[in-house]
Amino acid sequence: MRLLIVEDEKRLALSLAKGLTAEGYAVDVVHDGREGLDRATTEPYDLVILDIMLPGLNGYRVCAALRAAGYDVPILMLTAKDGEYDEAEGLDTGADDYLTKPFSYVVLVARVKALLRRRRAVGASPVHVHGDLKVDTAARRVWLGEEEAELTAKEFSVLEHLVLRAGEVVSKADILEHVWDFAYEGDPNIVEVYVSALRRKLRADLIRTVRGAGYRLETAP
């Protein structure tokens, strides 16, 4: 799961990024509206956190522009409660939720999770089952049969991405894009390392290598 934070207060942006990274999300931060718009439309995010007061384009306009272009990723707006901007207006322009500053970090994480869950809840629960593998994306827990597996944050993210596209071949480049953030420029070998770890902690034949194409999470046919 990859998030974009558009926030010009650098201290706040940094602390949010840090916390959300620790939760296991890949997080990118940009500091003005124009760049936020560019980035959101060119990189694959699962959620955008958007401040309203921004240099360049303000949050409302970024949000409206994204929605006008058919962008359907959830947007969480951050508003300062000083009267100049109104929360309701945020929802009018197409935001999915808003938070009024100051807010506690715990609340933010809860809202983020709720939005991500709601999105997938178009008929599906946040728990995915494939054969004897069970993945709870909300709680970030994994079971194989009765046994719970202890995964690190990155391991879980890689598995999550494979589970969301179970049965399909997912290329290493694709996994890199979704699980790592914009700043990452390293070797795709890193994906192999994590797949290897998942096979060791779960079951070797769960993730199938498709040589020259990527990996595929086997579904029970």
Added chain:
Amino acid sequence: MRLLIVEDEKRLALSLAKGLTAEGYAVDVVHDGREGLDRATTEPYDLVILDIMLPGLNGYRVCAALRAAGYDVPILMLTAKDGEYDEAEGLDTGADDYLTKPFSYVVLVARVKALLRRRRAVGASPVHVHGDLKVDTAARRVWLGEEEAELTAKEFSVLEHLVLRAGEVVSKADILEHVWDFAYEGDPNIVEVYVSALRRKLRADLIRTVRGAGYRLETAP
């Protein structure tokens, strides 16, 4: 995925081509607008990268000409930020996105991927069935009746191309262009080798040889 780069600065063109090839794209380069127009209309590309300042026809005119002819492949424009040309104008002539020079290589790749992704999102169901042959392009799996066949990456690509044009005669040159890239200068015999492998792994009469013309995937049983 096949890309066309229309760019007269040879150093830049070469370095882009090199990088994008490393990303797994088949890349062709031409150096002037007239040739770009010709190539784009005569070869099947998935995306065109188009510089604005070009000898012959400039990028705007190439882009406008393509769009006027109903050409709907995504176009990414490259603009030099020296005031003479304006980014907005590029979008007006029908480009899908633009990048201002100088840009980082990483950003270019991100934009290319975004454009290809946006396009693919509109795509159709990835499972093709012809008689007892079933090809799932997303999962990269192939069945013949109940039996699944194990194909290598190249074998699958060749089959995929034949399936997309099932019933038609596809020339060896055409297969070479799509599965290998335009600049491939090897022996066309390589196609025969792969067709041979497909017949062995699937069924001999599935791919019919049309002497002097190419191959045809049989649709009727």
Added chain:
DNA sequence: CCTCGACGATCAAGAGTCGCATGGGACCCA
């Protein structure tokens, strides 16, 4: 009907690429 030439099929081997395992180092947090 036979012969010849062109085209296509098949095979085997070397070169090249891809994926895996492993260990070490950087970094972070307690």
Added chain:
DNA sequence: TGGGTCCCATGCGACTCTTGATCGTCGAGG
């Protein structure tokens, strides 16, 4: 300082791709 996570580098092993040689087949024209 110590444990854990994350990332990188290396070398090995296995598979894939490609090439070139050889054999088979088709069809036209004598």
